[in-house]
Amino acid sequence: MSAVPEELRYTQEHEWVAIQESGTVRIGITDYAQRQLGDVVFTQLPEPGQRFATGDTIGEVESTKSVSEIYMPLAGEVLTRNTGLEDQPESLNEDPYGDGWMIEVRPDDPSELEGLLDAGEYAKLADNG
Template identity: 50%
Template structure:
């Protein structure tokens, strides 16, 4: 079973969300997602300053196997992208929850985070998909 840290929230489309001390959130793809995709060769994150609506495709990751859309887990404004992924997309495979984060955003409504799954619910979701 892939890793699913308890301090994160998760989506059905395999994104994770970590709330930071300043109220922003950091977003990436789960360990399970990167395992399914295989070795990543390209990451395209949304531009800083762009506004996202929950559930809309906002980024793309490409592996040797396939390309996959990444969806905004909540609505808000992108504040930062992980520039290191431009030259080192493999960081997502090596460290999906730390060095391999995709982007950060300021939530339009922090209460939207409550609708996301906790680690146990996400693990059950992954199990049901298998």
């Protein structure tokens, strides 16, 4: 069973979303996703200032097994990206919910968060993998 923190929201494509006190959101891939990928060796993330619609491809993760696209869970502007992943992409494997975060976004419509999966719903999805 993969870790599924209760305080996060999730997508069907295995991204997580953490609401920050400032109203921004951090986005990353789930523990389940990193386990499926295997050893991560490279990440490609969007630049700050870029805007994306819900469901847009925002980057990719390359592992020893495959290359997977990362999707935007909710519309908004990228404020920052985790540049630490450039030198240490393995952080996605070691700490997907901590040091392995990918981008921070200012959502266009915070109510979109309500359409994401809660921990229980995501755990069922991941279990049925």
